[in-house]
Amino acid sequence: AQSVTQLDSQVPVFEEAPVELRCNYSSSVSVYLFWYVQYPNQGLQLLLKYLSGSTLVKGINGFEAEFNKSQTSFHLRKPSVHISDTAEYFCAVSEVNAGGTSYGKLTFGQGTILTVHP
Amino acid sequence: DAMVIQNPRYQVTQFGKPVTLSCSQTLNHNVMYWYQQKSSQAPKLLFHYYDKDFNNEADTPDNFQSRRPNTSFCFLDIRSPGLGDAAMYLCATSRDYKATAAGQPQHFGDGTRLSIL
Numbered sequence: 001a002q003s004v005t006q007l008d009s010q011v012p013v014f015e016e017a018p019v020e021l022r023c024n025y026s027s028s029v030s031v032y033l034f035w036y037v038q039y040p041n042q043g044l045q046l047l048l049k050y051l052s053g054s055t056l057v058k059g060i061n062g063f064e065a066e067f068n069k070s071q072t073s074f075h076l077r078k079p080s081v082h083i084s085d086t087a088e089y090f091c092a093v094s095e096v097n098a099g100g101t102s103y104g105k106l107t108f109g110q111g112t113i114l115t116v117h118p
Numbered sequence: 119d120a121m122v123i124q125n126p127r128y129q130v131t132q133f134g135k136p137v138t139l140s141c142s143q144t145l146n147h148n149v150m151y152w153y154q155q156k157s158s159q160a161p162k163l164l165f166h167y168y169d170k171d172f173n174n175e176a177d178t179p180d181n182f183q184s185r186r187p188n189t190s191f192c193f194l195d196i197r198s199p200g201l202g203d204a205a206m207y208l209c210a211t212s213r214d215y216k217a218t219a220a221g222q223p224q225h226f227g228d229g230t231r232l233s234i235l
Contacts, residue, residue, distance in 0.1 A: 009158075032221040043122070043208055043226035044161070051221040090160060094221070106224060108160035 002027040002093050006109035013081055014117050021076040021112045023091030030096040033074040034106070035065055038088045047089070050074060061085065086116045121145070122227035124209050130233045131199055139194040139230045141209030149215065150192040151224065152184060153208040161208055167192060168215060196232075204234045 007022040025031060032051050036044040048059025055067040065076045074091060091109040122143045131137040141150065149168050153161035165174045167186045181203070183195040196203055210224040 034223055036226075041127075041229070041231065043124075043228045044210075045226070046223045049221060049223055096221070105163065106161075110160050111158070 002107045004091050004093055004107055004109035006091055006112045008112050010113045012115045015083055016080045018079050019081050021089050023074045023109055025072050025093050031093040032096060034092045035076050036090045081116045083116050088113050122209055122211055122225050124227035124230050126230060128231050132235050134198050137196050137199055139207050141192045141227055142190050143211045145211055147211035147213050149212045151210040152194050155206040155208055199234050201234050204232055206231050
């Protein structure tokens with residue numbers, strides 16, 4: 001079974017500062033990795049995903065993440081945040097080539113609330 | 119735009135009074151999921167449909183049921199809501215199992231926030 005740990009429950013930053021949201025996972029099989037963003041009272045929107053290939057993936061809204069297999073991490077970064085980036089961010093994994101009842105089931109971390117201050 | 123639409127966005131019901139939440143999709147996806155998300159927690163999968171096949175998570179209470187009358191619609195029924203069922207309920211879709219197994223993401227609606235009086 002997989003598990004996902006988001007190391008920070010809340011991250012406050014000032015506008016235009018860089019930010020890193022940390023995610024570590026545990027799994028006995030290969031996984032796909034995702035970052036989702038949830039704005040207040042809305043559903044989850046995909047920011048980016050890692051399936052294979054280059055370990056640095058770029059997503060929407062200027063975010064990027066780096067997959068580190070040896071450290072089982074998938075940290076999310078943005079070099080300069082905006083007020084509009086204030087939201088909750090979820091890291092998630094799904095099992096590669098899942099079959100049967102595993103059907104690409106997502107395992108989520110507990111979320112990190114990013115608050116950008118002016 | 120193809121979308122996942124949840125109605126209503128906010129639902130208030132009384133303790134013990136049955137309630138139904140609705141989800142529709144224009145993506146023509148085979149798989150539809152229902153998640154429960156309590157305040158400051160990760161979404162928790164309740165069950166999913168692959169086409170007409172219903173798949174319940176082992177720890178989903180019997181109080182929660184679902185119906186999928188056609189490809190586009192899926193309903194979440196809570197037979198006797200308790201105070202602990204107050205949460206955001208999220209519907210999501212994916213094209214099919216092969217797609218999700220290949221890493222295609224799930225598409226989420228904006229959720230229905232359920233309050234219990």
